Amino acid sequence: xxxxxxxxxxxxxxxxxxxxxxxxxxxxxxxxxxxxxxxxxxxxxxxxxxxxxxxxxxxxxxxxxxxxxxxxxxxxxxxxxxxxxxxxxxxxxxxxxxxxxxxxxxxxxxxxxxxxxxxxxxxxxxxxxxxxxxxxxxxxxxxxxxxxxxxxxxxxxxxxxxxxxxxxxxxxxxxxxxxxxxxxxxxxxxxxxxxxxxxxxxxxxxxxxxxxxxxxxxxxxxxxxxxxxxxxxxxxxxxxxxxxxxxxxxxxxxxxxxxxxxxxxxxxxxxxxxxxxxxxx
Amino acid sequence: xxxxxxxxxxxxxxxxxxxxxxxxxxxxxxxxxxxxxxxxxxxxxxxxxxxxxxxxxxxxxxxxxxxxxxxxxxxxxxxxxxxxxxxxxxxxxxxxxxxxxxxxxxxxxxxxxxxxxxxxxxxxxxxxxxxxxxxxxxxxxxxxxxxxxxxxxxxxxxxxxxxxxxxxxxxxxxxxxxxxxxxxxxxxxxxxxxxxxxxxxxxxxxxxxxxxxxxxxxxxxxxxxxxxxxxxxxxxxxxxxxxxxxxxxxxxxxxxxxxxx
Numbered sequence: 201x202x203x204x205x206x207x208x209x210x211x212x213x214x215x216x217x218x219x220x221x222x223x224x225x226x227x228x229x230x231x232x233x234x235x236x237x238x239x240x241x242x243x244x245x246x247x248x249x250x251x252x253x254x255x256x257x258x259x260x261x262x263x264x265x266x267x268x269x270x271x272x273x274x275x276x277x278x279x280x281x282x283x284x285x286x287x288x289x290x291x292x293x294x295x296x297x298x299x300x301x302x303x304x305x306x307x308x309x310x311x312x313x314x315x316x317x318x319x320x321x322x323x324x325x326x327x328x329x330x331x332x333x334x335x336x337x338x339x340x341x342x343x344x345x346x347x348x349x350x351x352x353x354x355x356x357x358x359x360x361x362x363x364x365x366x367x368x369x370x371x372x373x374x375x376x377x378x379x380x381x382x383x384x385x386x387x388x389x390x391x392x393x394x395x396x397x398x399x400x401x402x403x404x405x406x407x408x409x410x411x412x413x414x415x416x417x418x419x420x421x422x423x424x425x426x427x428x429x430x431x432x433x434x435x436x437x438x439x440x441x442x443x444x445x446x447x448x449x450x451x452x453x454x455x456x457x458x459x460x461x462x463x464x465x466x467x468x469x470x471x472x473x474x475x476x477x478x479x480x481x
Numbered sequence: 482x483x484x485x486x487x488x489x490x491x492x493x494x495x496x497x498x499x500x501x502x503x504x505x506x507x508x509x510x511x512x513x514x515x516x517x518x519x520x521x522x523x524x525x526x527x528x529x530x531x532x533x534x535x536x537x538x539x540x541x542x543x544x545x546x547x548x549x550x551x552x553x554x555x556x557x558x559x560x561x562x563x564x565x566x567x568x569x570x571x572x573x574x575x576x577x578x579x580x581x582x583x584x585x586x587x588x589x590x591x592x593x594x595x596x597x598x599x600x601x602x603x604x605x606x607x608x609x610x611x612x613x614x615x616x617x618x619x620x621x622x623x624x625x626x627x628x629x630x631x632x633x634x635x636x637x638x639x640x641x642x643x644x645x646x647x648x649x650x651x652x653x654x655x656x657x658x659x660x661x662x663x664x665x666x667x668x669x670x671x672x673x674x675x676x677x678x679x680x681x682x683x684x685x686x687x688x689x690x691x692x693x694x695x696x697x698x699x700x701x702x703x704x705x706x707x708x709x710x711x712x713x714x715x716x717x718x719x720x721x722x723x724x725x726x727x728x729x730x731x732x733x734x735x736x737x738x739x740x741x742x
Contacts, residue, residue, distance in 0.1 A: 372562050379556050380550070380625075381552065390578075470605075
């Protein structure tokens, strides 16, 4: 150990300068992604400011942000965000639970897959929005039907993701479990679960994306609060700034919740030897 | 003692992979199984491991019939098959999860040191070279102290230098507890370096063709004329095993071994 020390020190110097360079580029990378939208926004701001356009149908960023600030000040923004987040959260939770359980059953037992999967695939072929009238008849026009719609949207990608992940677990790794005589439950916990986790996280993210899509659909159909209601209200009252404000907030919330899943899963996926990791993306 | 009695395997598609293979293997013996491709070497090994069931015939270890994976039988595959989500140390401790944590840690640490990877305990499998990964696989198989260790072409994916290194290392580890080793290989050199006895198989259907005792003391000198002699006799036997005009020998010892036709 002691004899190693000077060697280590020697080699750490060029490594450090290389580290500084990569640290710089690590900070530069997100900035690079912001370049295009910021230039476009500033450009449009300039166009409206200089009088080339009145910006009535396409309001400049300053007016959109002013709208957001107004909504925030009156406390309305928070109310709308809370309503939408609540619906997405609840629908996502139901969809994930159902998708995970049924996906796991279909993936693990081939008999269950033969019984269950054709039906699920047939239901999947129905455009989910086609359920809306039925859900409203069955569940009323209030929260239940909205949450059900979101849950349906989340269910399918999660179900498919879990089932596909289980079916594609490497036989060779399962055999390692068998040689160590893992029981059914231990096999699930120690081999299958960690093996499917990367694909599961991806399916959760896809599911969440669909959840955000369907909450808009649900709130456009009939709601008195929520970001989707802001969209509709903006359209009916001719307030494009309010529509854009709601869109911006959708973008922020969508990105934020997606990032939360990513961050929550990251500690469990550090082992991955993947293309994306090598690129540092 | 591991006894194989007329072990046969016919796959559902009708391919007869293994026909009435019989052998008796003493505790602590090192056996190399060699033969042309499709001679049922791996099929035989999987039957002994209890991963596949023989269509007929029996595998018994100390008079206990083997039909599913057994605690006293370990296996090392051609690929390391490490679990990518476990650190090197956790991979090695995979088979002894039922032991108390302190004892497990102790055994893992000793095994890590024994295979020369003490500094890699917390590394991920992806960070290992092919040779290091296979050493982890060997440690993982040896930590539960099996009485029989099966090796399915364990070094065939490695470069020549690493392969030699690991062969010596394997012998070194074997000397600790002297488990029975059954090694499937393509490599005549490897068979003669490691084995007390080389079983030559012939294909279609896979069956025992010849056995050659390697009466050389260890450590073996790969350059000695005696070593060369043994290599030549294994090679000759292999050549004959692939020649359709050569009849099966009936001189093989052991009960039920001959008369397969």
